[in-house]
Amino acid sequence: MLALQVYHVLTMVVFVFAASSNTHNFTLQIRGPTSVTNIENLRITATITNIGDEDLKLLNDPTSPLSTLPGDIFTVVNSAGTAAQFKGIVAKYIPDVAAKIGAFTVLKPHESASVHHDLSDAYDLTATGAGTYTITPRDVFYALNEQDQVSTWRAYGASTSIQISVDGRLVKSRTPPSASSKSLKKRIIHNHCTDIQEWDLGLAGDQANKYTASAMVYLDSLSTPTERWNAWFGSWTFDRQATVRYQMAFLANNNFESYLYDCTCQDKGVYAYVYPQDPGTIYICGAFWGAHKTGTDSRAGTIIHEATHFAAYGDEASDWALGQGACLDLAKNDPDKAIHNADSYEYFMEDDPRRA
Known part of the structure; x- marks a missing residue:
């Protein structure tokens, strides 16, 4: 039986503003608790909002906040400046192929998409220990321009990070698949x-x-x-x-x-x-x-x-x-x-x- 898992309900929010040479502007908003007990509660929500006046097409790149896979989407760094060990997935991904088969998210003006990320599936804090971690999302997105060509847009803003205190269990065990x-x-x-x-x-x-x-x-x-x-x-x-x-x-x-x-x-x-x-x-x-x-x-x-x-x-x-x-x-x-x-x-x- 698992021990009682507790996290504080206070939430930190960061907005990242993105702009490009065209009219497709968007914000990246990340939310997370200020502290958690046990890494299984280290969860982040990323919300991308189209603040432009045209449809926005962003690819669901496995290293992007739009992906639901446990990729290397965030940097997770302790107070000493040491990065947590990444233990998630690495994928074969070709942006042009993904674009052709429609593997992207379409956001109409003022529309948003949110993705929940369980960081315990991707990061191991054993070596870096309990304490306060600065979590920064990957801020580069593959997007389709007006000609439906793949380009990269970088989100930017005054601050792109949140801080979360973590104690208790620092690594989540993973069971590999068995043959069916x-x-x-x-x-x-x-x-x-x-x-x-x-x-x-x-x-x-x-x-x-x-x-x-x-x-x-x-x-x-x-x-x-x-x-x-x-x-x-x-x-x-x-x-x-x-x-x-x-x-x-x-x-x-x-x-x-x-x-x-x-x-x-x-x-x-x-x-x-x-x-x-x-x-x-x-x-x-x-x-x-x-x-x-x-x-x-x-x-x-x-x-x-x-x-x-x-x-x-x-x-x-x-x-x-x-x-x-x-x-x-x-x-x-x-x-x-x-x-x-x-x-x-x-x-x-x-x-x-x-x-x-």
Whole structure:
């Protein structure tokens, strides 16, 4: 039986004003209690209000306050300036794809949307301890302009943070999903997937195995820079090649057909997500099922992308850039980040369009 959970009813409110070069202006309002006992009560409500005179379209980016997923949406910092450990999800997300399939929130003039966030699902305060925390929301949103093109708008204002005192339990335990079925033929393990989805995941896992095996052969034969390498990882050095090969070796030693795939995610704009500390389990979301079996942003590539995030599989990758265009720019301008970028590994292995 859980201990009595108590939190003070006083509420802190912060408004963040956002403006852009066009007429779509909006405010971001965050609310939370001034203090809580037990991290399960550390809950924030984010409200976005369109104060402009035209409709506003904001994408439900998994790192945005509009997302219902436990992503890295807030910075949570104690009084000593130390950030709480993030233990939530990292996702494959392509803004242009999300826009095309309508995974955004439409706000008419003076209309609002509120999202409740349980920070205990995403942050662990064990190392940073009880005390007062400053909580700041991510203030960059993907939006659609008048031409329905994706752009980024940053919220701004005099203050973007609230402070909440936390004591009691500082971490929430999480129970990973258990397999609801295992196919003897394909060895695929799944949770709440249909027979067709299970079959498609088996095919995707098999293709992911082929992608990683082929990439290892390619890397082992690489002695000078190639068009394919330069496109996704930038200027070539021995150290960068060693880093990429180290990561690829971990991926190639996986059997993606023996992963556990959970099909309970209902977010249509996200391909998939993982908890980095829970290797071998991938949560499949709506955009995955609309992807091709192979090629750019494929189902097989999505599995590889998510596997690069696992802390146990070599050098845990980040999401410095999303989508082919952004990854090409990242390789050109910051190759040291490109060799640690999840989408860069995926596109290198998908090799679409093919490069020598």
